[in-house]
Amino acid sequence: MMRRIASLALAATTLSACGLVVQRQAPDPAVEETRVAEDDAEAGVIELARFFGDCDDATQGVTDVSQATSECEVIQILTNAFNADNAVGIDVEQLGGAQFASYYDTLNATYAGGSPPDVAVMHASNLPDYASRDLLVQLDDVMGSVDVDPSIWTEPAREAVTYDGATYGVPFDVHANLWHVNVDLMDEAGLVDADGIPILPSSPEEFLAQAAQLEEATGAQYFATDANQFALDVMVFISLLYQNGGDIVSEDGSHATLDTPEAREVLEFMNTLFDEGIADPQQDYTAAQSAFLSGDVAVLHNGTWVVNQYAAEAPFEYRTMPFPGIFGEPANWSNSHVWVIPVQSDPGDYKEALEFVGYLDDHVADWAVGTGHLPPKEPVLASDEFASAPQRSNFASATVEQAQLLPSVGNWQPIEDIIKREIEATWLTGKSVDQALQDAQREIDIRLDATNG
Amino acid sequence: MSVDSTVGTVPRQAASTDGAGWLARHRKDVEAWGFLAPFMIVYAIFLIYPVIQALLMSVFNWDLLDPGQRTFVGLDNYARMFGAQGLTWDATHLLGWRIAGGVVLVGVAVAAARDLVARRTATILAAATVVVFGVLLGLHPGPDGAWSDAGFWGAFGNTIVFVLMSTPVIVGVSLLLALVLSGAGRVAAILRAVFFAPYVLSVAVLTLIWGFLLNPDLGLIGRALAAVGLEPISWLTDPSLAMPAIVLTTLWWTMGFNLVLFIAGLQDVDPTLYEAAALDGANAVQTFFHVTVPGIRRTIVLVTVLQVIASFQIFGQVFIMTRGGPGGATRVLIQHIYESGFREFRLGYAAALSVFLFVVMLGASAAQFRLLNEDDS
Numbered sequence: 001m002m003r004r005i006a007s008l009a010l011a012a013t014t015l016s017a018c019g020l021v022v023q024r025q026a027p028d029p030a031v032e033e034t035r036v037a038e039d040d041a042e043a044g045v046i047e048l049a050r051f052f053g054d055c056d057d058a059t060q061g062v063t064d065v066s067q068a069t070s071e072c073e074v075i076q077i078l079t080n081a082f083n084a085d086n087a088v089g090i091d092v093e094q095l096g097g098a099q100f101a102s103y104y105d106t107l108n109a110t111y112a113g114g115s116p117p118d119v120a121v122m123h124a125s126n127l128p129d130y131a132s133r134d135l136l137v138q139l140d141d142v143m144g145s146v147d148v149d150p151s152i153w154t155e156p157a158r159e160a161v162t163y164d165g166a167t168y169g170v171p172f173d174v175h176a177n178l179w180h181v182n183v184d185l186m187d188e189a190g191l192v193d194a195d196g197i198p199i200l201p202s203s204p205e206e207f208l209a210q211a212a213q214l215e216e217a218t219g220a221q222y223f224a225t226d227a228n229q230f231a232l233d234v235m236v237f238i239s240l241l242y243q244n245g246g247d248i249v250s251e252d253g254s255h256a257t258l259d260t261p262e263a264r265e266v267l268e269f270m271n272t273l274f275d276e277g278i279a280d281p282q283q284d285y286t287a288a289q290s291a292f293l294s295g296d297v298a299v300l301h302n303g304t305w306v307v308n309q310y311a312a313e314a315p316f317e318y319r320t321m322p323f324p325g326i327f328g329e330p331a332n333w334s335n336s337h338v339w340v341i342p343v344q345s346d347p348g349d350y351k352e353a354l355e356f357v358g359y360l361d362d363h364v365a366d367w368a369v370g371t372g373h374l375p376p377k378e379p380v381l382a383s384d385e386f387a388s389a390p391q392r393s394n395f396a397s398a399t400v401e402q403a404q405l406l407p408s409v410g411n412w413q414p415i416e417d418i419i420k421r422e423i424e425a426t427w428l429t430g431k432s433v434d435q436a437l438q439d440a441q442r443e444i445d446i447r448l449d450a451t452n453g
Numbered sequence: 454m455s456v457d458s459t460v461g462t463v464p465r466q467a468a469s470t471d472g473a474g475w476l477a478r479h480r481k482d483v484e485a486w487g488f489l490a491p492f493m494i495v496y497a498i499f500l501i502y503p504v505i506q507a508l509l510m511s512v513f514n515w516d517l518l519d520p521g522q523r524t525f526v527g528l529d530n531y532a533r534m535f536g537a538q539g540l541t542w543d544a545t546h547l548l549g550w551r552i553a554g555g556v557v558l559v560g561v562a563v564a565a566a567r568d569l570v571a572r573r574t575a576t577i578l579a580a581a582t583v584v585v586f587g588v589l590l591g592l593h594p595g596p597d598g599a600w601s602d603a604g605f606w607g608a609f610g611n612t613i614v615f616v617l618m619s620t621p622v623i624v625g626v627s628l629l630l631a632l633v634l635s636g637a638g639r640v641a642a643i644l645r646a647v648f649f650a651p652y653v654l655s656v657a658v659l660t661l662i663w664g665f666l667l668n669p670d671l672g673l674i675g676r677a678l679a680a681v682g683l684e685p686i687s688w689l690t691d692p693s694l695a696m697p698a699i700v701l702t703t704l705w706w707t708m709g710f711n712l713v714l715f716i717a718g719l720q721d722v723d724p725t726l727y728e729a730a731a732l733d734g735a736n737a738v739q740t741f742f743h744v745t746v747p748g749i750r751r752t753i754v755l756v757t758v759l760q761v762i763a764s765f766q767i768f769g770q771v772f773i774m775t776r777g778g779p780g781g782a783t784r785v786l787i788q789h790i791y792e793s794g795f796r797e798f799r800l801g802y803a804a805a806l807s808v809f810l811f812v813v814m815l816g817a818s819a820a821q822f823r824l825l826n827e828d829d830s
Contacts, residue, residue, distance in 0.1 A: 112518065442603070
């Protein structure tokens with residue numbers, strides 16, 4: 001009996017070992033690029049993987065993008081319009097759900113299963129993980145064929161799709177932190193200038209003084225951010241760290257730079273906000289947002305993606321403002337949504353995918369006007385169409401100038417998870433600032449070591 | 454000719470007798486394997502094979518995305534999991550846990566003295582307690598040292614806390630409900646269905662319901678507290694309440710299954726024993742401990758073991774409701790495995806972590822079977 005079990009085990013092991021030896025050869029992105037150029041677009045279905053949520057009910061059959069009221073609706077209507085209008089007969093189908101929280105895990109699973117989508121969206125910060133593994137088609141020589149012109153991209157947009165000197169994606173936007181301000185409350189507290197524009201703090205001391213002044217005059221909460229759910233607190237931390245002359249990782253990407261006086265000062269300041277009741281550590285994304293929209297909060301920190309929504313919904317005088325320079329010159333966490341074409345193990349529908357990406361590139365203005373994101377092209381940023389959209393003139397050009405992309409390193413997702421866990425531990429669990437930064441530094445160094453081999 | 458025909462027939466007969474004989478002798482085996490085969494094939498493909506594959510992957514540096522990056526690394530993944538720099542030993546480290554260990558030790562000694570457990574089992578248990586609580590819990594990195602994977606130890610600790618918190622609560626409440634609802638009658642039948650109903654929900658629905666219930670501003674619990682003049686509680690963002698909130702959610706979700714097992718067990722207890730106890734003048738408590746508990750002993754063992762195994766595998770509720778927060782306070786081992794595999798692309802390391810969890814669950818289950826089935830052995 002034992003012998004039989006042993007031989008069974010041996011057989012199973014041999015089978016698995018064979019599986020280990022027979023490995024798929026990853027196609028070479030440069031060769032793939034030539035194939036894109038030679039290929040002719042044909043009618044057929046291509047798969048699109050994206051987040052931005054689901055909104056089928058609101059967008060069924062709609063092809064007029066001016067009707068869109070959210071990120072989801074803009075991208076879904078653009079997809080509908082492409083399917084309806086493209087002369088070739090390409091039909092873009094969405095792959096799986098569009099929830100952000102599980103997006104990258106699902107995308108990774110499709111890669112691991114050997115059948116990645118034909119087109120995918122990703123953040124600039126996540127692109128290095130895929131580009132460094134040769135999993136994305138290099139686009140430098142082929143994007144011209146669908147009229148994508150890199151020479152008009154804004155600087156952060158160009159940086160967003162570049163890895164190791166080559167272009168691996170087409171930028172759809174640049175997005176960053178904003179201060180969403182309740183002008184009525186600021187006015188009541190005397191925190192507006194002669195033109196009625198809110199006065200924002202330019203130093204930590206001013207921040208605390210203005211918060212006290214506002215609370216005394218109005219009883220409202222001065223500042224709110226999601227302090228425990230999504231990584232919005234990380235965005236605040238990183239922006240302030242940039243302003244304070246610090247960074248997340250060293251310039252060569254070899255090690256973290258969080259166990260530093262600059263980071264300590266910023267994290268201590270954030271804890272002061274929570275300790276002194278200027279911000280509420282128990283507020284998550286929804287709670288912070290609803291407190292702001294119901295007029296209980298003067299300043300809500302959130303991103304570019306909610307500008308249209310707040311402009312439409314706020315029952316008070318609302319103003320979008322650039323993230324102020326609190327620790328020095330304004331600098332702002334920013335990221336970018338980019339379209340990429342995954343390398344396929346079978347001859348892929350590259351040309352069809354490129355047609356769709358080209359179409360989306362044509363419509364970055366619709367995306368920017370329909371959402372609040374910053375357009376990735378200079379001419380669109382300077383256009384009247386964009387300037388006439390709600391609030392854009394109040395924040396757009398200043399925000400592009402101060403935008404600073406996340407470091408181009410592998411393993412960004414776990415690194416962000418670590419920063420979030422450690423900084424939140426300081427205001428939610430009472431962990432000391434020093435310990436949190438030391439732990440974050442060590443844990444991130446391990447992740448960076450792993451990607452640097 | 455007759456000789457020839459005899460010679461010609463004998464081997465044929467012998468052969469057919471042989472075949473029939475083999476079948477006759479092994480009839481039961483053949484039937485049994487015939488019935489088992491459909492299950493065994495599925496079991497081998499979807500359970501045995503993945504376990505072997507996981508064991509193999511755990512000795513590789515196995516990149517999720519890049520097939521080119523798969524190299525044999527021996528036990529490196531395990532070394533990373535358990536490794537540390539500047540490890541020291543300190544008698545006062547994790548003192549609370551070690552006091553608990555001391556209590557267990559005293560309990561074992563008392564049980565052994567009263568012949569509640571066999572001497573051999575008591576010795577093994579005492580030795581294990583001394584090794585784990587006395588020696589292993591004292592190990593920790595010194596002031597300048599660090600675990601190679603601190604996230605692993607944090608997640609493992611949180612998982613143990615969840616197992617210790619959830620198992621007695623879920624088993625206890627299920628048993629209590631089973632006692633109340635095991636009787637005949639329409640109300641009991643309806644309530645049994647009501648308490649079982651949540652078990653059929655998927656984790657997504659469960660977390661949606663409880664995420665909403667526990668929301669301090671919008672949820673029913675917060676509103677109820679506000680109605681009686683109390684401050685709403687931020688269950689999921691308070692580090693000391695997040696885990697109990699997850700236990701509560703899990704209790705509501707899974708106790709229906711245990712309830713059914715307990716009710717089935719209770720129905721198997723010989724009713725004459727209750728009559729005899731009543732005639733002897735036993736009160737409810739005495740009847741419970743001397744008739745009911747011995748009567749459903751096997752069910753208790755089964756439910757407890759299944760619950761411990763289920764609790765070790767806690768993931769969905771935590772991942773959706775808190776994402777392991779606040780500040781890592783509810784981050785559990787399967788989340789660490791999941792993130793190592795899918796967010797850090799280290800499938801080999803994730804496999805090694807799963808093998809560790811497998812061994813821990815196997816050990817915990819074996820210990821419970823041995824301890825709780827003492828009488829039967």
